[in-house]
Amino acid sequence: MRTRQTLRAHCAQHLDTMRAEGRYRDFARLEKIADRFPLYRWHQPGGGAPREITVWSANDYLGMGCHPAVRQAAAGAIAAYGAGAGGTRNISGTSPEHTGLEAELAAWHSKPSALLFGSGYIANQAALLALLTALPGMIVFSDAMNHASMIDGMRRSGAGRRIWRHNDLAHLEELLQEADPAAPKVIALESVYSMEGDVAPLHAVCDLAERYDAITYLDEVHAVGLYGATGAGIAERDQASGRIDIIQGTLAKGVGVVGGYIAGEADLVDYVRSTAGGLIFTTSMPPATAAAIRASIRHIQQDSALRERLAERAAALKAALDRAGLPRLPSESHIVPIPVPGAGHCRRVARQLLERHGLYVTPINYPTVPRGTERLRLCATPFHTDAMIETLMAALRDVLPVARAA
Template identity: 50%
Template sequence: MPCPFLGSFNQAFVRNYGSSLMKQYGNYCPMISRAFRTLGQDETKCPFIQQNSIISEAPKEMSEDIVEPVNSFKYEKFFNDQISAKKKDYSYRIFRKVSRLAADGVYPQALEGQENRRVTVWCANDYLGASRHPVVQDAAIAAIKSYGTGAGGTRNIAGNSQMTEKLEGEIAKLHNKPAALIFSSCFVANDATLSTLAKILPDCIVYSDAGNHASMIQGIRNSRAPKHIFRHNDPNHLRELLSKSPAGVPKLVVFETVHSMSGAICPLEEMCNIAHQYGALTFVDEVHAVGLYGKSGAGIGEERGVQHLIDIVSGTLGKAYGNVGGYIAGSTLLIDTIRSLAPGFIFTTALPPPVLAGSLAAIRLLASEEGRNLRSKHQAIVRYFKLSLLVAGLPQLPSVSHIVPVPIKGADKVALVAESLMKRGHYVQAINYPTVARGDERLRFAPGPYHTPEMVDSLVTALIESFHENNINFDQFMVNGACRECSMEYKADIMQDELLKFPMQVA
């Protein structure tokens, strides 16, 4: 007579999991429990066990709960080795405890470390201080009071808020495109868009600038489409590669306008024209340009009057617009395709109400006359900083944008200078591998409209002292505030006058 309980299971299931079943349920069956006690000597033991030898071995497993040691991979040792290697070559990233302050009279300062020491921040990408502007703050606060702090889920599940559609409409208008789509970050926007497009376009070939951001590189890799790398901002090399491409095959040309680490600006019109000549779509990252260039702050495309040449533009809400999130803008059908097919969009929680409201307010603010005033003062303080570095003989990479890189070769050296500056009340993060190539280490300064000439002067003095402190040579023009050759005192009256033209509150 078969067991009415075990007999109801599939035989393969019993063979695989019989031992576990015996452990959990054996004591509840008088026949089985008797068999466990007598170790198979009871003539009345369960007939099912008599017929299944694998189950008759269960008493041994129930009486012993010993797990044989397994020679497993040494995970913690592996992780320790990885971190140790990063520390040895000075590429280990230390996150500074820096809390930026937003109030009038203290911005752009921050509280640093456990002691909450005041330092001036020089490396934030909140380029125009939009994150602390009253209009942006009030919009975010009002949205929290009306709609709460969170979106509640993906747009597909939790619903598509009216603020989301307003923000996308404003972004599309900003870039002179029919449609736009917002993402949780611009990394996700670039990755999701490029991986989806290059994957679904049949036999698509990608042409990627050698200086592209990691988000674009990741998207291209994830698409598994064939790719060609052209030299950074080199339209001739792009043309050479495209000229060898097969006709009629979909192509994507991918590049940035303002390079985040060098401050270089691409030859946008020429590169777009070359791409279109060979039938390619242009994907242009304006992350470090939106809010900062053009009459409305739409970026380099607007400033140079070539927005129509950009097929897909990506931007961020987390830098000049002072919030968080990313976006793309383009044709209606293209945007709908990404909305419908990109996993990075479909399965990500929507941006929360305060971010939507704050971003919308920031875009409108920077498109206004006040925004243009902020941009003008921003460029003036950047020029003052570059000139001050030049006069001091301190090194700087050539940059025509708002980004000011100061090269300091060696990950150990750049970290030491950054630490020396912090001791003197100035916070700037050391940039090393993998953000830049080994040997191209630097400090990356981003002065803004709320930095004053006095702050710049203090920073330059601190830089000179930090270079000396760490035995880094540079061509020092100034000695005790005067030219080393003619002893003439250095004054920046012209730059000071230029800065005073902008009547705005400065900390």
């Protein structure tokens, strides 16, 4: 009884602290309107009729989760295969949809092999854990802004970890020079950083990897579907795919469905497949999900106009913010962060945008970003109109000064 009471008291106290600091997370109940994306229905606390709102923070960057071909593929596969996979990949959970998708992912990234996971988080955690424990004395060199899923896999591995300042190649080389030349090394980084909106210099990192005998592990989750001639990511856009040993991606953002994967040399991918607990002991994704993903990828590969529209809309959003005199962080990508320091302040701004103006924008607080660097994270999809952008500008001009005084 004492343990239970102590644990409950600790949890209650911790939650109270999070509320006081403005870091407590509650989830808005949002109902996507598939035929009218990016419009959603917001189910307000306390009941009442749902309110139609515009969402500015969806990770379905291209709206592919609503595309008719994707929806039809999922519905057809459910009719054929049922709703679930029925087991892990090793226990009846591997279908032609799974193996077909892996083959298409490998070809998309110009790699010999690919491997599916239930999510991008699990893909990073499980793959890095497996790779970093493959050889004794492994050292991983991690960009300071790497995602929590990558950090989780690194920590669990017990490998030596060296953190290099974000996109600071001089610091990365300094750390590589200090390391034992004989130690096996991995450089882990992202292509597009989701909280900053900036892009990694892939060729320069690969130059260092070759110079100091390190393999490269690249997280492309915020780039897959969006960049490159066929949408394979920044590595494709920059013609660096052949220099990257392992490419990791998600199927939940640009592709618009759910899941994650790695692509790389066959022996490395097969080693992860054979040793990663996050794959071995997890029920595989439903075949209908794999079918939906395949339909989405096939459409993305041939629809360059959709990617061009995304880039144009991101540029239009940035230009509108600049014309309005509203602050934004520098961004090389489709992600547009607006600094709103202070966790409580940032949450108030987001709440007032939703309640007053019917605009959903995600407040980003610690631990996702360091304290004092809180922000709103905007993403304009190909379906956000000029009128929607102007409505957002008016709303931001309204709530930012009011919220600061609240």
